[in-house]
Amino acid sequence: MYRLQPLTRFYDLYADKRKNLKYYYFFLPTSTVSYVVSTNWLELFEKVCDAVDGALSAFKDWSEPGERADQYLLDQVADQAALAVLKGRGIGVLSEESGLFSESSDKIVIIDPIDGSTNASRRIGHYGVSLCALDNSEPVAAMVFNLATGECFTAEKDRGSKVDGKAIYPTSCSDLDEAIVGISGNPALPIASNQYRAFGAAALDLCSVACGRLDGFIDPISGSGVWDYAAGVFICQEAGAFVDEMYGNELIHFEHARRLGPIAAATSELLEELSGTQRLDS
Numbered sequence: 001m002y003r004l005q006p007l008t009r010f011y012d013l014y015a016d017k018r019k020n021l022k023y024y025y026f027f028l029p030t031s032t033v034s035y036v037v038s039t040n041w042l043e044l045f046e047k048v049c050d051a052v053d054g055a056l057s058a059f060k061d062w063s064e065p066g067e068r069a070d071q072y073l074l075d076q077v078a079d080q081a082a083l084a085v086l087k088g089r090g091i092g093v094l095s096e097e098s099g100l101f102s103e104s105s106d107k108i109v110i111i112d113p114i115d116g117s118t119n120a121s122r123r124i125g126h127y128g129v130s131l132c133a134l135d136n137s138e139p140v141a142a143m144v145f146n147l148a149t150g151e152c153f154t155a156e157k158d159r160g161s162k163v164d165g166k167a168i169y170p171t172s173c174s175d176l177d178e179a180i181v182g183i184s185g186n187p188a189l190p191i192a193s194n195q196y197r198a199f200g201a202a203a204l205d206l207c208s209v210a211c212g213r214l215d216g217f218i219d220p221i222s223g224s225g226v227w228d229y230a231a232g233v234f235i236c237q238e239a240g241a242f243v244d245e246m247y248g249n250e251l252i253h254f255e256h257a258r259r260l261g262p263i264a265a266a267t268s269e270l271l272e273e274l275s276g277t278q279r280l281d282s
Contacts (some may be wrong), residue, residue, distance in 0.1 A: 004088035008229035014280035015282070020057060021051045021253075022063045026067060027081050028069075032224075040135040040139065041141035041156070042141055042143060042154055042156065044085070044089075045131045045133075045141070045142075045145075045280060046108050046143070046277065047085050048082050048085045048086060048111070048129065048131060049129045049131075049143065049145040049147075049152075051081040051082060051084060051085050052081045052082055052113060052114075052129050052147070053145075053147055053238055054078065054081070055078060055080070055081035056074060056078060056081075056147065059073075059074060059077050061073060061074075062074050062121050062123070063121045063122075064121060070120075071080075071117075072117050072120070072121050072211040073099070074113075074114060074120060074121065075096075075097050075113060075114055075117050076097060077196050078097075078113035078114045078129070079095055079096075079098050079113040079219045082095070082113050082129070083095070083098065084110055086109060086111070086181075086263050087103075088103075089103070089217045090103050090104050090107070091103055091104050091107045091108065091109055091184075092105070092107065092108040092109070093108070093109050093110075093111060094102050094108060094109070094110045094111070094227065094254055094256070095111045095112075095113065095227065095236060096111070096225055096227040096228075097113055098113045098114070100214065100254060100256060101107050101258050102162065105138050106135060107133070107134070107135055108133075108134045108137075108254070109132070109133050110131070110132045110134065110135070110226055110227050110230040110231070111129070111130065111131050111227060112129070112130040112203060112225075112227035112228060113129060114126065114127055114128070114129065114227070114231065115127060115128055115129070115130045115144070115201045115202065115203040115204065115227075115228060115236075116146070116199075116200050116201025116203075116204065118200060118260065119200045119201060120147070120148075120196055121201075123147075124147065124200070125146075125148035125149060126199050126200060126204055127146070127147055127148060127200075127201055127202065127204075128144055128145050128146040128147045128148070128188070128203065129143070129144070129145045129147065130142075130143075130144050130202055130203035130227060130228070130230070130232065131143045131144075131231055132230035132231040132234055133265050134252065137252060138157075139157070139230065139233075139234040139237075139254065140157045140251065141154075141156050141157065141234075142152055142155045142230070142232075142235050142238075143231065143235040144203045144204060144206075144235065146204060146233050151163060151164060151212050152164055153168075153204075153207040153210065153211070153235050154235070155234055155237075155238035155239070156165065156238070157238070157282040158238075159238070160238050160239065161210050161211075161235045161236075161238040161239035163207070163211055167212035168210055168212070168239050169210075169211070169212060169240055170210060170211075170212055170215075170236070170237055170240055170241040170265075170266035170267075171212045171266040172211055172266065172267065173215040173216075173266045173270055173272050174266075174269035175269075175270070175273075176191075176192055176193050176216075176270060176273045176274055176277070177192060177193070177194060178194050178215075179193045179194055179215035179216050179265075179266075179270060179274070180193065180194055180195050180196050180197065180205075180214055180215050180216075181196040181197070181215060181216040181217065181218060182196065182199060182205040182208060182209070182214045182216070182217040182218075182219075183194075183196050183197070183201075183217070183218055183220060184198070184200050184205070184217075184219040184220075184221075184223065184224060184228075185217070185219055185220055185221035185223050186220070186221065187218075187220040187221075187277075188220055188221070189220075189277060190277070191218070191220075191274075192266070193215075193216070193274075194247070197214070198272050199204070202217070202219065202224055202228040202232060202262070203228060203229065203231055203232040204232070204234025205217050205232070205266050206229060206230055206231075206233060206236050206262070207235055207236075209236050209241050209264045209266065210232075210235045210239035210264075211237045211239070212266070215265065215266045215270060216263070216264060216265040216266065216270055216271070216274050217262070217263065217264045217265075217272055218246075218261070218262075218277075219246070219260075219261040219262055219263070220246070220261065221261070222246050222247075222259055222260055222261035223259050223261075224259060224260055224261065224262055225256070225258070225259060226251070226252065226253055226254070226255075226258070226260070228252065228262075229260075229262040230251070230252060230265075232262075233251055233262055233264065236264045241265065241266055242264065242265050242266075242267065242270075242271040243262065243263065243264045243265075243271075244262075244263045245260050245262060245263065246260070246261030246262075246263060246272055246275065247259055247261070250281055263275050
């Protein structure tokens with residue numbers, strides 16, 4: 001699919017690691033030299049995922065800590081690989097790892113280079129790349145790629161959602177007592193669902209709501225950055241699921257430090273019931 005370019009060298013930039021400077025090598029697709037905004041977001045996202053996958057394949061120290069307490073070095077490796085594809089295309093990028101840079105005020109890509117990096121550090125097969133494209137602050141395309149399994153969730157505005165090219169839909173569950181709910185963080189109050197699951201990767205968990213594996217998802221502690229859920233929420237919406245925020249806030253924003261509580265459910269009835277279980281002001 002791609003013509004391989006000369007090897008590109010990446011090294012970690014952390015001052016405390018420079019005494020043991022390490023070099024990592026990975027191939028980048030030839031598209032990284034393009035300076036034209038792609039009209040096919042999913043094609044661009046596929047190239048980003050390929051670059052991240054290639055970089056991680058050449059990287060061995062998956063448990064090595066990063067600069068921040070909540071970061072692994074593999075997060076930074078993945079971020080550098082993704083930015084090598086995204087930069088220079090006339091678009092803005094908001095990344096969990098490197099913040100916001102903007103070559104455009106109207107076209108922005110929100111990315112989590114590795115959603116579920118703690119899972120990745122332990123080789124638990126539930127982690128991936130999460131990408132959401134915004135045009136004038138409105139989501140228009142998204143991709144969540146499971147790096148462990150190769151499964152790929154996609155959505156385009158008004159075109160529905162897919163997994164590996166096949167259309168997906170949520171369940172018809174409307175009763176919390178019968179629901180299986182994914183959670184991120186410890187709930188402050190009991191969730192009276194049939195069962196709940198904590199898988200550790202919000203973007204993939206939201207995709208599980210979109211395709212009917214889970215009936216709902218909630219972050220009861222409002223601990224999610226926009227990169228954690230932007231793609232997954234859009235994929236849910238395009239699949240026909242319902243989404244909200246714990247306290248009614250707008251989910252899409254560009255504040256790196258802000259944290260919110262996304263909720264998704266297969267039906268509007270389940271969404272209302274699920275959100276009501278955790279609102280401390282209700």
